[in-house]
Amino acid sequence: xxxILTGFVSELRQVGIPVSMVEAIDAAGAIEHVxxxxxxxxxxxxxxxxxxxxxHLEAFDAAFDVFFSRQxxxxxxxxxxxxxxxxxxxxTGAGEVDLEPIIAGLVGALSAPDYAALQAIARQVVGxxxxxxxxRPVGGRYYLYRVLSRLGAEALPARLMAAHxxxxxxxxxxxxxxxxxxxxxxxSMVRDEIRRRLVADRGxxxxxxxxxxxxxxxxxLAHAPRAxxxxxxxxxxxxxxxxxxxxxxxxxxxxKGRLDxxxxxxxSLSTGGLLADPQFKAPRVAKPxxxxxxDISGSVATFAHFTMQLMYAMSSQFSRVRAFAFIDGVDEVTxxxxxxxxxxxxxxxxxxxxxxxxxxxxxxxxxxxxxxxxRHGQAITPRTSVIITGDGRNNYRPANGxxxxxxxxxxxxxxxxxxxxARFWDTxxxxxxxxxxxxxxxxxxxxxxxxxxxxxxxxxxxxxHTTAVKV
Amino acid sequence: xxxxxSPGEVADALKRVNYLPDExxxxxxxxxxxxxKPVLVEGPAGVGKxxxxxxxxxxxxxxxxxxxxxxxxxxxxALYEWNYRKQLLRLQADEGADWSTVEDDIFGESFLxxxxxxxxxxxxxxxxxxxxxxxxxxxxxxxxxxxVLADFQASIPELGTVRAVSRxxxxxxxxxxxxxxxxxxxxxxxxHIGYPEVDREREILLTxxxxxPQQLAEQIAGVVRHIRAQPLRKSPSVSESIDWAxxxxxxxxxxxxxxxxxxxxxxxxxxxxxxxKVAADLLGPR
Numbered sequence: 001x002x003x004i005l006t007g008f009v010s011e012l013r014q015v016g017i018p019v020s021m022v023e024a025i026d027a028a029g030a031i032e033h034v035x036x037x038x039x040x041x042x043x044x045x046x047x048x049x050x051x052x053x054x055x056h057l058e059a060f061d062a063a064f065d066v067f068f069s070r071q072x073x074x075x076x077x078x079x080x081x082x083x084x085x086x087x088x089x090x091x092t093g094a095g096e097v098d099l100e101p102i103i104a105g106l107v108g109a110l111s112a113p114d115y116a117a118l119q120a121i122a123r124q125v126v127g128x129x130x131x132x133x134x135x136r137p138v139g140g141r142y143y144l145y146r147v148l149s150r151l152g153a154e155a156l157p158a159r160l161m162a163a164h165x166x167x168x169x170x171x172x173x174x175x176x177x178x179x180x181x182x183x184x185x186x187x188s189m190v191r192d193e194i195r196r197r198l199v200a201d202r203g204x205x206x207x208x209x210x211x212x213x214x215x216x217x218x219x220x221l222a223h224a225p226r227a228x229x230x231x232x233x234x235x236x237x238x239x240x241x242x243x244x245x246x247x248x249x250x251x252x253x254x255x256k257g258r259l260d261x262x263x264x265x266x267x268s269l270s271t272g273g274l275l276a277d278p279q280f281k282a283p284r285v286a287k288p289x290x291x292x293x294x295d296i297s298g299s300v301a302t303f304a305h306f307t308m309q310l311m312y313a314m315s316s317q318f319s320r321v322r323a324f325a326f327i328d329g330v331d332e333v334t335x336x337x338x339x340x341x342x343x344x345x346x347x348x349x350x351x352x353x354x355x356x357x358x359x360x361x362x363x364x365x366x367x368x369x370x371x372x373x374x375r376h377g378q379a380i381t382p383r384t385s386v387i388i389t390g391d392g393r394n395n396y397r398p399a400n401g402x403x404x405x406x407x408x409x410x411x412x413x414x415x416x417x418x419x420x421x422a423r424f425w426d427t428x429x430x431x432x433x434x435x436x437x438x439x440x441x442x443x444x445x446x447x448x449x450x451x452x453x454x455x456x457x458x459x460x461x462x463x464x465h466t467t468a469v470k471v
Numbered sequence: 472x473x474x475x476x477s478p479g480e481v482a483d484a485l486k487r488v489n490y491l492p493d494e495x496x497x498x499x500x501x502x503x504x505x506x507x508k509p510v511l512v513e514g515p516a517g518v519g520k521x522x523x524x525x526x527x528x529x530x531x532x533x534x535x536x537x538x539x540x541x542x543x544x545x546x547x548x549a550l551y552e553w554n555y556r557k558q559l560l561r562l563q564a565d566e567g568a569d570w571s572t573v574e575d576d577i578f579g580e581s582f583l584x585x586x587x588x589x590x591x592x593x594x595x596x597x598x599x600x601x602x603x604x605x606x607x608x609x610x611x612x613x614x615x616x617x618x619v620l621a622d623f624q625a626s627i628p629e630l631g632t633v634r635a636v637s638r639x640x641x642x643x644x645x646x647x648x649x650x651x652x653x654x655x656x657x658x659x660x661x662x663h664i665g666y667p668e669v670d671r672e673r674e675i676l677l678t679x680x681x682x683x684p685q686q687l688a689e690q691i692a693g694v695v696r697h698i699r700a701q702p703l704r705k706s707p708s709v710s711e712s713i714d715w716a717x718x719x720x721x722x723x724x725x726x727x728x729x730x731x732x733x734x735x736x737x738x739x740x741x742x743x744x745x746x747x748k749v750a751a752d753l754l755g756p757r
Contacts, residue, residue: 022657026506033505041478044498052656054513054647054663170729170753174693177700181669233702238647245649249610344702 001031004204008067009050011208015063016215017056023049039068055216055235062213065192069199102128103151107159110182122189125151130194134201141211143194148187156183217449221303222419229302232448236306240313243452247317247459257281287319288412288458289383293372295390296356297327297363303419303445305347307389310451312337317459322379325350326368329358332376363393365431366400373403380411385458389417389445392425392432401434413440413461417454421446475501490519490526491675499662500527509620509641511605511659516646517708518664521603524642528599533640536594537601538587540608546615550625552584553577578629588619589633597637605655606645613655620658667709669696675709680716690727691716698739698749707739715739729753 009024027049034045043064051060102125109117126132129150130143160179161172198207216235219228263279271277292311294304308323315321322334331354336346350356358367380386386407408414416435418425422444425432436442445451475481482497492500500523503510512520528535538549546552558577565573585593591600602616619625623635643659645651667675673692676683695712707715715738724731733750740746 018653020653020657026508026660029506030502033502040494041498044495045502047495048499048502048510048660048662052511052653052659052661053650054665057663170694170727170732173697173753174690177693177697178669181696242647242649 002028004067011063012050015059015212016218017051017059019050042068059213059215062211063208065195066199066208066211067204069196111160111163113182118186119189122186122193126190126193132197144191147190218447220446221306236309237313239452240310243456244314244317247456250460257283287317288385290318290321291379291384291386292321292323293386293388294325295363296325300391300419304389306451307417310455314455325354325356327356327361328364328367329356330368330371331355362395364397365394366398369400369403380407382410382412384411386411386414387417391418391420392435393429394431396429399431399434404435404438408438414438415440416442417445419446475504484530485526488526488529489678490522491671491678493671499660503660507638509643509659510662511643511645512662512664513645513647514664515708517710518666519709520644520664524599524601527640534598535601536587536591536598537603540602540604542607544608544612548586549588549615550586551589551627554582554584558582589625591639592625592633592635595636598639600639600641602643604646605643606648606651610652613652617654666699669693676713676716679713683716683720694727694732703745704742711739
């Protein structure tokens with residue numbers, strides 16, 4: 001057991017969950033109080049000892065499922081038909097099996113709901129349909145897709161709903177919710193079963209490597225699948241809140257303000273007129289003026305959305321945030337983000353209402369800079385920090401680096417956030433080298449973690465900068 | 472004090488005092504008592520974090536000592552303070568007395584003001600110590616808690632180290648507005664309480680609002696799940712769905728439909744933008 005536990009802990013560390021020595025020892029202590037046969041009890045106990053951040057629970061669960069996957073209860077309970085379909089290996093076997101009775105059984109079990117029956121069906125269909133071939137290093141997701149698509153999973157909700165005569169309105173919505181939840185729990189049973197078979201085949205460590213789930217902070221923004229994007233959107237508000245708290249804390253410790261004579265004298269009354277406890281004025285917090293310039297062309301749109309979302313969530317940290325979106329033309333979009341307005345609506349409005357396409361809808365940084373200087377030049381003042389997000393891929397058009405140099409001369413700082421790995425800059429049609437000399441800083445920002453770090457630096461740089469000037 | 476031998480017993484005891492735990496909650500509580508470790512409870516507002524501590528105090532028949540955290544909380548509010556007015560009076564009462572005798576005197580028991588942490592440590596019978604919303608204190612103040620949490624003791628310069636007379640059961644809650652320090656987290660078991668599943672929410676509603684009809688409870692739980700699935704500024708919490716159930720009862724409503732829901736949404740949701748969005752979604756398809 002201890003061997004499995006140490007393997008498990010090191011897998012968690014691999015994923016990026018910080019597990020300290022003390023916590024691992026706690027986990028070992030906890031195991032003594034848990035009946036090992038009870039998998040859920042073990043899961044909750046280990047989670048309580050090892051995971052101290054709710055966002056990490058998903059990754060923990062993924063790893064736990066692999067390491068403590070259910071041992072085969074009755075090995076090959078689906079024994080009779082399984083060898084036939086697995087035996088022919090080509091994966092075409094499913095065609096010969098009549099799926100209709102299984103699906104009918106599934107629909108029956110789902111509408112009851114009968115979870116024991118669902119469990120049995122999950123075991124059966126994985127044996128029949130997944131076509132798991134020993135030794136093939138394919139992730140579990142592939143098999144899951146295979147099973148579900150052959151079962152015709154998309155048609156299930158409609159079949160379930162058909163059993164009810166014409167529910168309408170709210171009742172219908174609630175019923176649909178309920179069925180969706182049941183189908184999801186069936187899917188997770190199937191996923192469990194697949195994982196169990198994979199582990200039996202290839203061993204824990206190997207499966208853990210292929211099913212490893214990245215922490216949400218580390219998912220690549222540019223290539224994130226939809227499910228991950230939804231998860232990221234859910235964490236961005238709490239992330240902004242925490243960042244604001246951390247900034248406030250760092251600022252408090254930065255430097256005390258000037259001596260406050262009034263307060264000091266008043267305080268001295270309690271010590272008989274002795275000035276024993278000097279009081280200081282709170283320093284005025286300098287908040288930077290922000291101009292955001294975001295490339296929202298297809299390749300980097302997701303990244304631009306997250307930058308805008310985080311900057312707006314953080315807007316209390318800045319004196320003003322103005323946002324401009326561009327592809328090959330530029331337009332101001334500040335007004336689309338009023339407080340309380342749904343972010344997705346705003347993004348939708350940008351693509352509908354803002355005139356960000358000037359010519360052909362391919363990024364043209366040179367033209368955009370020209371338009372910005374010409375139409376919105378007054379937005380950039382010596383108090384402004386300009387943040388440009390984009391991959392700097394200019395489709396072989398003129399870069400007009402001198403325009404950015406002009407902006408940089410006026411603005412306090414120009415930062416460039418590039419969602420591409422730094423080693424790809426200046427390859428192909430990337431014109432980063434033309435802009436680099438004008439930028440105060442170039443940042444590779446591919447994950448939420450990097451984005452958060454940048455925003456923190458930005459807000460702090462402003463605070464330290466102005467206090468230094470005042471002195 | 473009763474000792475539990477399995478998480479199941481914890482769950483049953485909690486149910487007896489009208490707190491419905493899920494498997495995770497009873498398991499972690501059980502473990503915390505076994506390992507003698509504090510529990511850090513985290514989760515959105517209104518899912519019953521504070522209630523859990525209260526229920527634990529009730530099932531053990533222990534006193535609940537609560538330390539409500541806020542920004543600016545310090546030693547003198549959390550641990551102890553010398554009653555300096557009383558000390559001044561004592562000094563004035565016999566001026567001219569020898570300093571060494573007075574010194575021993577004014578730093579004695581009768582001049583000490585106990586604050587929640589010290590009170591919990593020195594209580595002769597075991598208590599439940601609830602440190603509420605620990606994320607509100609500054610990181611420096613967190614350090615104050617470390618000694619108490621790890622060794623159940625506190626150091627007071629004039630008195631020396633005060634050890635716990637009896638082991639308190641410690642529950643910390645956090646709304647996760649900032650990251651707690653690793654040192655603090657390491658000393659605690661972590662329990663995340665999220666929104667309950669539909670079935671559990673229905674049971675909670677029935678326990679908390681006993682006169683609620685079964686059918687209505689089911690519908691309420693369903694509607695609340697539907698609303699929580701949407702991206703909102705603030706999802707309805709359990710306490711808000713209980714409020715909603717009470718509202719519907721008071722209005723004499725026996726069945727939930729779109730009209731009733733949209734009319735009473737303001738009980739569930741606290742932002743106008745959220746209310747508009749959900750109302751549009753409910754009335755939308757027609």
